[in-house]
Amino acid sequence: MGLKGRDLVSIRDLSREEVVEVLKASRRMLPYSEGSKIGHQLEGKVLTLAFFEPSTRTRLSFETAMARLGGRSVTISDPSASSLRKGETLYDTIRVIGQYGDAVVLRHPNEGAARLAAQASDRPVINAGDGAGQHPTQTLIDLATIEEKFGTLQGLNVVLLGDLKYGRTVHSLARALALFGTSLVLTAPPTLAMPEEVRKDLDSAGAKVQEEPELERAVKNADVLYVTRIQRERFGDEAEFAKVAGSYRVDPALLEPAKERMIVLHPLPRTGEISPSVDASPHAAYFRQAFLGVPVRMGLLSLILTGKAA
Numbered sequence: 001m002g003l004k005g006r007d008l009v010s011i012r013d014l015s016r017e018e019v020v021e022v023l024k025a026s027r028r029m030l031p032y033s034e035g036s037k038i039g040h041q042l043e044g045k046v047l048t049l050a051f052f053e054p055s056t057r058t059r060l061s062f063e064t065a066m067a068r069l070g071g072r073s074v075t076i077s078d079p080s081a082s083s084l085r086k087g088e089t090l091y092d093t094i095r096v097i098g099q100y101g102d103a104v105v106l107r108h109p110n111e112g113a114a115r116l117a118a119q120a121s122d123r124p125v126i127n128a129g130d131g132a133g134q135h136p137t138q139t140l141i142d143l144a145t146i147e148e149k150f151g152t153l154q155g156l157n158v159v160l161l162g163d164l165k166y167g168r169t170v171h172s173l174a175r176a177l178a179l180f181g182t183s184l185v186l187t188a189p190p191t192l193a194m195p196e197e198v199r200k201d202l203d204s205a206g207a208k209v210q211e212e213p214e215l216e217r218a219v220k221n222a223d224v225l226y227v228t229r230i231q232r233e234r235f236g237d238e239a240e241f242a243k244v245a246g247s248y249r250v251d252p253a254l255l256e257p258a259k260e261r262m263i264v265l266h267p268l269p270r271t272g273e274i275s276p277s278v279d280a281s282p283h284a285a286y287f288r289q290a291f292l293g294v295p296v297r298m299g300l301l302s303l304i305l306t307g308k309a310a
């Protein structure tokens, strides 16, 4: 049915074929994202960004994607300077700003906020992270990075490491990988295990999922080691955070026995879980991953705003 005019709230809003279509569109956007071709695909289009949580990459790569394709963006990035501060509901805010541009990108601390926004707005809503819920556009970037490296998403062994409880990127990524028959290995501190709700989705998709608490063992068979930050801001109790802080770290010694082609991904920001001495290793792919945010968001925005991705 095509992606034109559609919301992207959960990664489950996309079929496997649609994910493949976005990845294909993203590859075509590479020369535009690198600035070697000038794009006009989104001329006359306006994207409204409403960010109620901190962001560097997500916000700037959406804005860059619009700018490099000839479109424009308007942004709320300081919620204290908007009417939410006066007590306006999120529903009303989105109902109004949804009329201004051609689509809304929302980041919000509450899980479910993007779904609510999609009900409030007549125009498409793209979830750029809803609390500990999902982050589907990050997942498309993660998939694009894996595909660029391996030429496929099939038959790979992906280790998800870190805060699988609160990490929204892994909630979306695990579900997406299940569509491609990837083997998933979950490596998390016991108190930060993958939520039951996500596990159920993985089971019903017939995903191959295994738990491996020993990071050293998980790394040996990995094609992809996807590292996440402990989501400190989601802990109700700082003492609970202190118990798990620093409990895993990826360094060159850990990667020694890894497969030669294994890649290390991280949605960033990192806060100590990947040593900077890994950056020079051929395994490090997280900066490339961060760059691919631009072409992937170009591909996605073109499909949602125009139905095309040339």
Ligand code: NCD
Residues within 6 Å of the ligand: 057, 058, 129, 135, 138, 168, 169, 228, 229, 267, 268, 269
């Ligand atoms: C992630 C997020 O906001 O969920 N960042 C991002 O978008 N690249 C990961 C994180 O904050 O840990």
